[in-house]
Amino acid sequence: MKKIGIKIVFFNVLFLFVATACVGTKINKNKVILTNIPSKVENLDSITASNPPALFELLPQGNKWVDSLYNVMSFEERVGQLFMVAAYSNKDSVHFNAIDKLITENKIGGLIFFQGGPIRQAKLTNRFQSKSKIPLFIGNDAEWGLNMRLDSTTSYPWNMTLGAIQDMKLIEKVGVQLGQQGKRLGIQFNFAPVLDINTNPRNPIIGFRSFGEDKFKVTERAIAVMKGVQSQGIFATGKHFPGHGDTETDSHKGLPTVNFSKERLEQVEFYPYRKLFHEGLSSVMVAHLNVPSLEPRSNYPSSISYNIVTTILQKEMGFNGLIFTDALNMKGVSNYNIPSEINFEAFMAGNDILLFPKDIPAAIEKFKLAYSLNMFNEERLASSVKKILKFKYKAGLNSYQPIETSNLIKDLNSPKNEALQYELYENAITVLKNTASVLPIKNLDKQKIAYVKIGDENNDSFISTLKKYAEITVIADVNLDSLQVKLRPFSTVIVGYHKSDGAFKKNDLSSSELSKINFLARNNNVILDVFAKPYSLLSLNNFEEIEGLVVSYQNSAIAQVVSAELIFGAIEAKGKLPVSINNSFKVNDGLSTEKLNRLGFTTPENVGMNSTILSKIDAIANKAINAKMTPGIQVLVARKGKVIYQKSFGHHTYDKTIKVQDSDIYDVASLTKILATLPNVMLQYDQQKVNLETTLATMSPIFKDSNKANINFKDLLSHYAGLAAGIPFYKAAMDKSKLPSEVYFRKIAEQDFSKKLGDSLFIRNDFSDTIMKMIVESKIAVKKEYKYSDLTFMILKDYLEKTTGKTLDVLIQENFYRSLGMNNSSFNPLTKFDKNRIPPTETDTYFRRQLLKGYVNDLSAALEGGVSGHAGVFSNAMDVAKIMELYLQKGNYGNQQYFSEKTFEDFNTCYFCAVGNRRGVGFDKPQLGSEGPTCGCASMTSFGHTGYTGTMAWADPETQIVYVFLSNRTFPVAAENRLSKANIREEIQSIIYEAITD
Template identity: 45%
Template sequence: MMKTLTPDERIAQLMVAAAYSNRGPEHQQEMLKLIQEHKVGGLIFFQGGPGREASLTNEYQAASKVPLIIAMDAEWGLGMRLDSTISYPYQMTLGAIQDNNLLYEMGTEVARQARRAGIHVNFAPVVDVNNNPNNPVINYRSFGENKKNVAQKGIAYMKGMQDHGVLTTAKHFPGHGDTGTDSHYALPQISHPRERLDTLELYPFRELINAGIGGIMVAHLNIPALDTSRVPSTLSKNIITSLLKKELKFEGLTVTDAMNMKGVTAGNEPGVVDRNALVAGNDVLEFTENIPLAIAEIRKAVKQGLITQQEIDNRCRKMLAVKQWVGLNRYRPVQIARIAEELNTPQAKLLSRKLTEASLTVLNNERNLMPLQALDTLRIAAVSFGTDKATPFQQTLSLYTDVKYFTVSKDATTAQLDELRTQLAKYNLVIGAVHDDGIRPTNRLTLSAQVQEFVSVLAAKPNVIMAVFKNPYVLDKLKDIELADGLVVTYQDNVNAQELAAQLIFGGISANGRMPVSVGTKYMAGYGLDVQGGIRFKYTLPEDAGMRSDILFGRIDSLVAQALNAKAIPGCEVFVAKDKKVVMYKAYGYQDYSDTVKVKRTDLYDLASVTKVSTGLPALMKLYDEKKYTLDNTLADYLPKFKGSNKADLPLKDILTHQARFQPWIAFWKNTLRKNGSYRWHTIKGDSSKNYPIKLKQNMYLHHKYPDKIVKAIRKSPLLKEKKYVYSDFFFILAPRVVESMIKEDFYPYIQRNFYAPLGATTVTYNPFQKFPKSRIVPTEHDFAFRHEPIHGRVHDEGAVMMGGISGHAGLFANANDLAKLMQMYLNMGEYGGKRYISAETLKEFSRTQFPELNNRRALGFDKPNLEYAGENNNTAKGASADSFGHTGFTGTFVWMDPQTGLVYIFLSNRVNPTRDNTRLYRLNTRTKIQQVMYDALIKSPL
């Protein structure tokens, strides 16, 4: 290829022109002219989009005599320049990470994306040591102020890229970190002596050269200690040829910083400045303003003897060698199809979260406040400063327990702040968040003086956690921020940072980040506290738990769409967790078929028979732990009225496994009706009173003794002749009374105090209409037989509503996320959130099949998979292990836990809306088909 190039074309190979994919045909023609007429060596793409950039790349490559090197400033990934692509954390954020292997992973992934987009050279990493908090151009783009940390992370990032086919360029030589001037607008001066430059600024460049960096970018700096002529370093033969190439023995590609920056163009004519940069020793000129003029000036320089043709040829040959190294000798056009999808893979997105998670830095954690414990003792307020709407940070906090939101705009008035101060007095824990409204995390505060003062006063109060979603240098501008009992810094403000910081506070994830820079005298570089998480749910992507997003979301979305289209359900919630990692939590459809109110993840569903394993059963397991009964005890031991009945001697073990010969159910509500369908006058009244306190609906009240009549009906009911598995509601209707006989207190407060409140399961409740607006409660059946109205806010089951809404067989409501906390506790064999609720031995006993020899699959209270797989009619997915357990509910609910795979699955729906006669959900087998998708989505380990 070298032999085919004219002298001018060899000069042109050393120039990289600026290209954009967000500009019109005029720019496109301009680029084609540079390529076809002047034979430039490459292009650096700036703003645009991946599909447009790839299409233009193909067009430009087709027009070029020599394949073009395609470069990009992609310090934090393609998202730095291209829309619809991933932006990884800034380098200062990465500087907080302790595991440099993660930076190698990032380099590998950035290289994959770059090559997929047709990009061969990344002008990264930045290895400037940022030891000037007021640096306006490097700052958050630096790994920090510790030269060794900067070098190690630069090497890891570089190797990840170069090992995977992308040439990297360390910048900005010989070190742009200690300046308060932006070289885009003026020429910064670095006044340090040579000894200081050798030991600090030059250190990372030496290390990266020794590690095999392919390129180095030279900055526009005035450094008298290295060149007394005070010319910009880009034009200095002393700095480029003598220092970089000879003394440091760098033989790779030396590239200028952009030649349109004022730091180099001020006082230098176009073309001449490019000539001087090449004469100084640079191999490649980036962003030359006038390429034809630059070629002409360089040609003159050869004639004048300022540079030899041999030197030009050597640099051209080096450029061609780079092109060969990146594979341009085997050039293939970029494939446009699916480029956006293939750039934004789940693995690529997960890596961004992993990097952010690893960077989170805890600076204060008084009394081990984080992760939060004893949620039932906390009244939590979350205050976000610098925003006027609820944030992802606040919304994620609410996944763990009830949290009240407050927002404070950056210019909040005195009256607004006074009102907030009054409101916060009601809470015993405040979580504050300082947000950044800028595009980049600069070291400035935009909060008004009085808002800053409010933040300072708040931070100094006890039981306050502050999360700072800003550049760490801002900590020095926030008075008394260091007094906060808990202090977390995330370095930048985005959805990942907000969600993960909230998860850290509640123990969903751990933290071990370290400050990459010092903040005045408050915190030194390298400081940070470890916080151990993993005690509660982590909300993440499927790949983080060893599952495939495409299978999980694609197939579940399809199955739910099928159910919605068939009108098997109006809507639903689907929740999937693996190994305490929530990989899917999604709401679908509408609350009913009127298509007006969309289901939200926070909506409460009637759990129906899932109540059995969510109320009476946890109480019974806890009491079993406390040796309040044995499984050989009988019903009469706890309910004296059952003495002398046909059920007096039935052991609890038989009862809990549904083989005690109980009838399946009784339609208790029918006994309230006369033959003509009207209500019996002594049973139901239109007004409440002392004798009629149980509200069934508006203007419909049940006699206070009717629950006793239900118990009496159960006591008097005949037993089935054969002892075998027959599912029955009877015992769980009685369960609250059985439990109360052992605890000497009311059933529901006991369950609430011992389970739901400490779990943070704040939506798990009976009679939700008493606590939540109807808009958050999903309606069930249109009851034309008993209550004669659509059921909304009260339990669907007639027997449960006649027990006052509180029963052990039905009546419980919840959203999927809160119910999952209880189910995860079961899967953890009795532990969740750092608290043990039930012993592992008890949970293992209650969740195992008790009587397989009697062809009874049931555990104690829990359901189990069929003993033999029954195909489409099986009660669980084929993939569910024999150790798995759970329960289903009449309203279309399903919960299941599998200890072998660590899976928790919850499906909540209201298939009984508008009528229980709608059995399409069963016929479609939607719930178990979705369950099987979870197993299909598991990433199988290679043999």
């Protein structure tokens, strides 16, 4: 150590005099100096630890590095290692230069970064490390991820949300990802997990940051996070010792008091610390608390208490890892004394690293002066500094490498982050009430559902996801009475309480919100979904009139999606309440709910798919749009019952005035065959009203004396009956001028002319009879061979309507669409949907002579009033996926069996593949040889259909994939099918199969 000059000796003597005279007395506006210094400070390395013996030990080469470095360090350099200074990457050069100076002149040992961004922080870390003789420790508060401090990063669920999860492997995954992201950003310390047991619901600073109020559950989850973090070579820091869970003061603003006995603290607050020490916790952060049972001096912060930091934490509890103070700028300690005194007292209490200290130069001078007065010795300094150096060696800082900033944002936001988020919320969201099994919502065909919002935060993801399951009407009115008038027609009212995650301290229900909930519950069948901390329910005393109560914990987009899934049964409830809600609900309360096999939502990685590969779909879709193969596209991919990709591209038309939305509905053309006609035919088959050998003459007497009388059901649906591909029915309805004949058409609807096929164009109701007559009289091929024909499904439509006495549009709604929740699917959509939701398909220049927007493109279907067996359905990708999933599950969806597995298997069989006909019974199948509708990568058990307007729906039982492609490639004119020639649909399908990882 350098010799201290005569001037310093003089100040030492003066300091000793002042210190001796003023110990325990108040000076400088009630500040106290040196009241915490013990008579003798021991070498803290000698204290026996309960940590696993090898945890903090180094191999010989490591100890050599530590000792050799320590031996050449000056006193100032050794003291400098004790300071971890606050740094911000969102500040200016004045701040950065000040940090430079602290590094070069005061030899500080570390930085704790606060607000900013990851690239800025990485660049600053590289800058600061390059200026430091000894590599710096870099720390971050990342309790719920780097996003706690940094933009452009992932925010994981709060600890209280994780407290509802019962699967510790998932929570350990959180720790792993926190560790990986910290390591990528050049961080050595994550100041997490929080070990505070939040037994006080009014706690203003811990609350949601705690895993809960039960010491065992808190400990179990904290261990999982710790193990995950430390498995990646990042040091975890348990906080806030001795326990901040039962406080009502924010230690940033004042000194909280913990009035428990030492016995109670041993039993509860210390419990997680002892367990984590045994499991290998690297470091501990000591809080600024007034704990009279542990520190007899009145209002004396625990962070500078020798008894708490050394006697209890190190000697009695045996912790020999690194000890941090909580931030020393916090009012809980900074109000107590001047910065230089606080820093020194924290060191003398037994802390190793002084976090967020103020006035470093003055503090170092204080250390020098105190050392010269023998107030601490070399052993005490070495015990902390060498420990710090050991941890720097363990962190690999002995061979520090700068942070690579290229791809940093991408690396920190890996697809696996979002994948884990879905898993976490699927396991966290908690059902506390489920009267009469209101959850999940079943019998969609009998439900009329409204949604009412409470709170001031975004609810878009919740609403949009709810609407993917059922028709949801959003109702709003400030006046409760008029609101109730609007709600009267509805069987179920979903009430969403949405508060910002960022306003976690203020997301309690207001008196007006409480009144609204009570009013709605009293007058309606209510499901209340709380997108806020569970403590927000404390003021809600009357739960009796609420039928369903869901705690979703946070208002993130993923929480909203997953909660909607739970309400409709795509997932089951698994979460358990981590805290008590007065006497109404206790820790570990949480009901399980039934899982219905409805489509859910997740990320590709959660179902064995690669999202990076899947994202190539975007380029293909945009290529088709940019080349004007189609103005707009919808693409949906699902696997294993989960939608993993759903995007809309382009616009309704090439003038780009209306962007395509997921909720928009397209003319799906020939997909109608398997979306409307075929399922109803399968019901007839399932009820044994027809079989594979049933003839047309038996099914429809009008064919009894025709050339088609002996065509059987199997041949008919396999396009193996020799029927013509189609018939130009419209010619029979045209006059000599090739215009719609007045015999068959009217411009205004009349009693016998009520079927609409365009604006101001109505066809005679009995023209369907003319169509069927022309089909009956049409020729059939002499040679039996495969020939695709629309007539098949026109015949089947006629059969279904005459057999059931109901039109096909009514049949499909009653038998399938309503109960499936296909509320965006319909024939003649203009009778039900806003016209702006329907992309146009064509400008008809040859018959209707108008823009076709909401009217079926296929003219034969139009002549049947828009309801035909081969075309006419309008739908969106989500609805199409539902019925494809129904097929994939062999007749079951939403735990409702629509037809038997045998029926599906019979229809999905290719009976004539041996003779070159790839078709199943009604379904299209993969190509035989080079000809066919798929990429050639789908299995032979796969099935689906394509449509003239540029549509495709395909499902594969072997890979459990559903693929839907919708477009209006026929706009503005149905000329050359460039979309088909470019194999756009097949190319996308190929990408889907390429993305499969298991």
